[in-house]
Amino acid sequence: MPDPKVDVLHGTLDVLILKTLSWGPAHGYAIAAHIKQRSGAAVLIEEGALYPALHRLLRKKWVETEWGVSENNRRARYYRLTAAGRQRLRVEVAAWTRYAAAVGKVLKPAR
DSSP: OOOOOOOOOTTHHHHHHHHHHTTOOEEHHHHHHHHHHHTTTSOOOOHHHHHHHHHHHHHTTSEEEEEEEOTTSOEEEEEEEOHHHHHHHHHHHHHHHHHHHHHHHHHSOOO
C-alpha cells in the first residue's frame, strides 16, 4: 500500500519555506522541489499555495527577492531569508518541535 500524501497543515508552509531558504536563495520551483525531496515526496507544494505564501512572507519582510538566472537559463525571481526571517524560523521551529512532541505523546499507546 503506497504512503498517503501529507496535507500541509495551516501555518506549516511558511516554516517549510523559511527552512528551505535557510540553506540559501532559491526560486519558487527550487523551493517546492526541495520540500518534495526532503519529505520523500510526501509533501507536494502546488504553485497555487507556494506563490501566495511567498508573497505573504515578502509582506512580513521575512524574505526578500532579487532577479537571477535559473539552472535552465531562464530569468527567475530568487527568494532569500532576511534577518527577521531567520529569527521567525527559530521561533517556528521551537513551536513545531513542542507541537510534534505533544502530538507524539497523544499517539503513543497507553501503558
